[in-house]
Amino acid sequence: MKNVILASTSALFGEEYLTYLKPFISDLFAGLNEIVFIPYARPGGISHDDYTRKAAETFAALGITVKGLHTFNNPLNALQHARGVFTGGGNTFLLVKQLHDQELMNLLKEVVEKGTPYLGTSAGSNIGGINMQTTNDMPIVYPPDFGTMGLVPFNINAHYLDPSPQLKHNGETRETRIKEFHTQNTIPVVGLREGSWIRVKGDIITTEGLFDSRVFEQGKPPYEISPGTMLYFND
């Protein structure tokens, strides 16, 4: 049974790493004393070791040991035997390139679909969607494929941001960018504001957290759904 949290962000503004998610992480990883951490997204260019240390410090308070996937000689084997997996945020292009280059993307999908509990934040949540084509990140590397795990039948826009009326700037709003995506793609997109997440338990998918989420479907006006709403899309 799938058991997944895909969170918009790892931290609320001004809060410590993962603080707001702790009760939900405890529920997701209940009974586990060790998980595998995927540090490949490297936020701000942080090293795999430093990033894993950061995650480990936070999980220590939950009684869970964290091992970085980069420390295993055989990462495929490590994922196959992982009790739980957490993929941290950072740059989605870097994360997706690493997972495809090491042929880990499909394997990760398989183990999560078979029931290994999975936590993603930001870039780690984007890869739970069908593809990474609604990321906000800069294309700092060229992945061999934009396809991701498809743990949910839609794409995620993490750190979803409403237009700011004060900002005198002509860069595209997030909504405009997603509208451009829908000129080329039919995949629905769920915009997750910081503090919200997707919860998957078996076949049940809900949005959770502090705020409404904004849903974008091709050819429809975007609409808001409140925390606790079940998500399903007709083909």
Added chain:
Amino acid sequence: MKNVILASTSALFGEEYLTYLKPFISDLFAGLNEIVFIPYARPGGISHDDYTRKAAETFAALGITVKGLHTFNNPLNALQHARGVFTGGGNTFLLVKQLHDQELMNLLKEVVEKGTPYLGTSAGSNIGGINMQTTNDMPIVYPPDFGTMGLVPFNINAHYLDPSPQLKHNGETRETRIKEFHTQNTIPVVGLREGSWIRVKGDIITTEGLFDSRVFEQGKPPYEISPGTMLYFND
């Protein structure tokens, strides 16, 4: 002799299309009565025809007729015989995919390097850099290659935006994203604020316009340069 303007944006906030650039466009395209417009970036998903019409209306006031590249049976031939070329903004992934799919990227580079005057705004400026890997755009399509024209020996970050102290949001700042780029790439990046542009005349490259520009080189703190500064980087 190269004769190029690469502008951060097509319009200042609250202004009409291209207004602030008109005197500089008149200088760039002096003596021409017709140019070719590349509408492939499709801002907000606008059609090629509608986008070309928008550009044509603005250029009519300068006595210049605009023909959309998409209206030619043989776009390679059209670029080879163009008197001037303007590439409008929108989605850089869409623009770059179209130019590579139609094998127009290298040809465009050749004609501009031989002296055909070139105007780019936003996405149209990004393709004047070495590659598109410092775009802010969403990867709505998968280009076969991220390489662009390299009219200048650096990359451009259009619509460069300083961090906003009011914004309580954990998405990466532009500076953080460019820092992530430099964990993977050595190419310098020029962050062009809206209202600024790059001017290329032969081998002379300067920043121009209303604001300082922010330069990012791998392994150095970012720094500001004022309008009129010549740009060159030691290899």
